[in-house]
Amino acid sequence: MKDKRESFVRLAEARVNRALKDIRLIGNLSNKSAYSYTEEDVKKMFRALQREIEFARSKFGDGDSSGSGDFKL
Structure with missing residues (x-):
């Protein structure tokens, strides 16, 4: 479990900061x-x-998990 937690923290910090x-x-x-x-x-x-x-948040259990596409103007 500790390895999974460490991986989550490491990746979450890097991805959120990016x-x-x-x-x-x-x-x-x-x-x-x-x-x-x-x-x-x-x-x-x-x-x-x-x-x-909202889509990313829903993956953590907060609602609909329908897909989304790339952004275009």
Whole structure:
């Protein structure tokens, strides 16, 4: 059991930290002097992120476990 726990902690920390870094990078896209986007683009991005978070959470026993696809604008 200890090996499974250690593996979970190691992988969870690495993956969550990587996801947090990528979310921060998504925030950098808000720079209007470097990028052009619409409010609808922003809504689509955050809806996709929210859906994926809800899907991942459901795998831990919190609801529906239906699949999700890749994000596209």
